[in-house]
Amino acid sequence: MVSNIDLNKIDNMQFDVLREIGNIGAGNATTALSQMINSKIDMKVPNVQLLEFKELSDIVGGAENIVVGILFTLEGQIDGMMMFMMEKKAARHIVDLLMGNSEDNNNETFTEMELSALNEIGNIIAGAYLSSLSTLTNMLIVSSVPYLAIDMAGAILSVPAIEFGKIGDKALLIETEFGDQIKAVNGYFILIPTLDSYGAILSSLGL
Amino acid sequence: MNELIKVGMADLNVCVSPNAITTLGLGSCVGIVLYDPVKKISGMVHIMLPDSTKILNNSNKAKFADTGIDVLIQTMIKIGADRRTLIAKIAGGAQMFAFSNNSDMMRIGERNVEATKCKLLDLGICLKAEDTGANYGRTIEFYPENGELLIKSVGKERKIL
Numbered sequence: 001m002v003s004n005i006d007l008n009k010i011d012n013m014q015f016d017v018l019r020e021i022g023n024i025g026a027g028n029a030t031t032a033l034s035q036m037i038n039s040k041i042d043m044k045v046p047n048v049q050l051l052e053f054k055e056l057s058d059i060v061g062g063a064e065n066i067v068v069g070i071l072f073t074l075e076g077q078i079d080g081m082m083m084f085m086m087e088k089k090a091a092r093h094i095v096d097l098l099m100g101n102s103e104d105n106n107n108e109t110f111t112e113m114e115l116s117a118l119n120e121i122g123n124i125i126a127g128a129y130l131s132s133l134s135t136l137t138n139m140l141i142v143s144s145v146p147y148l149a150i151d152m153a154g155a156i157l158s159v160p161a162i163e164f165g166k167i168g169d170k171a172l173l174i175e176t177e178f179g180d181q182i183k184a185v186n187g188y189f190i191l192i193p194t195l196d197s198y199g200a201i202l203s204s205l206g207l
Numbered sequence: 208m209n210e211l212i213k214v215g216m217a218d219l220n221v222c223v224s225p226n227a228i229t230t231l232g233l234g235s236c237v238g239i240v241l242y243d244p245v246k247k248i249s250g251m252v253h254i255m256l257p258d259s260t261k262i263l264n265n266s267n268k269a270k271f272a273d274t275g276i277d278v279l280i281q282t283m284i285k286i287g288a289d290r291r292t293l294i295a296k297i298a299g300g301a302q303m304f305a306f307s308n309n310s311d312m313m314r315i316g317e318r319n320v321e322a323t324k325c326k327l328l329d330l331g332i333c334l335k336a337e338d339t340g341a342n343y344g345r346t347i348e349f350y351p352e353n354g355e356l357l358i359k360s361v362g363k364e365r366k367i368l
Binding site: 053054062063064069071073148149151152153159161166169 | 236255361
């Protein structure tokens with residue numbers, strides 16, 4: 001299939017569709033997270049942006065802000081990558097909730113067990129996100145095991161940014177803020193279909 | 208006060224002493240510094256991909272190792288740098304995620320470093336120092352005053368090249 005999608009020249013209609021996909025996916029992912037930690041989680045309307053590379057890392061609190069990135073490679077009818085990213089202190093909060101750690105736990109490093117829990121959180125969130133995308137488009141998506149890294153936002157983001165770089169000069173980022181009663185937690189989804197897959201997604205939705 | 212000039216992803220800029228030039232959070236991208244030690248003129252490019260000829264949409268020259276270095280040299284010459292004196296220092300090209308399969312997509316950091324070195328060799332520019340590879344991000348700052356490249360990483364000692 002030959003795709004004629006150019007991310008630099010995406011029209012409003014296509015952007016709206018991609019935003020809606022982001023909305024639905026993030027909604028499902030938040031529900032999954034809520035069930036996992038067995039507590040009510042509120043979610044704000046996700047903020048979907050098409051950003052230039054130069055601006056990309058600034059929105060997550062600066063390029064040197066330390067974040068946790070969980071990355072999946074995608075196969076099946078949609079090829080590409082998907083990443084879920086959150087600030088390190090947000091990750092700490094979720095892990096503490098999940099594992100029932102005391103609230104004033106401010107450990108700088110994650111234990112082996114906690115890292116494994118983070119991978120699992122990533123798995124569940126990404127799974128919920130991708131299954132809604134798969135249902136919506138009626139396409140088969142197979143995701144890899146989670147790959148986790150904790151480092152500067154700029155460095156983590158360089159991996160999906162490079163994938164976007166192959167097809168254009170902008171990246172599509174979906175920011176979603178969710179939280180329980182105590183603390184708001186910001187999470188970011190980045191979905192990077194290959195160029196052909198963009199076309200496939202949009203045409204599966206009749207565009 | 209001296210200025211610290213920021214270079215973003217797929218971006219380039221030049222810098223003259225006493226100012227300094229920086230790029231934040233290099234991951235699999237490579238930060239390339241070119242330096243004219245006589246005139247104390249430096250330039251930095253933050254490249255994301257190795258080869259512009261493999262990509263259809265290649266209008267942003269600073270995105271690629273091959274075209275990024277070319278444009279950086281031209282820009283430096285415009286502000287008075289001497290092409291023959293240029294030396295290079297590079298950093299970045301990490302593999303941020305420990306992928307189990309070893310496909311090309313996953314080795315992008317390594318390929319960026321290879322392409323950069325290849326281009327520098329072609330142009331006859333001497334690579335004075337490098338801090339590349341491994342699995343962590345780097346922030347780099349270059350000071351044309353003394354030619355030092357400072358490298359900062361999370362949970363690691365600062366390095367000076």
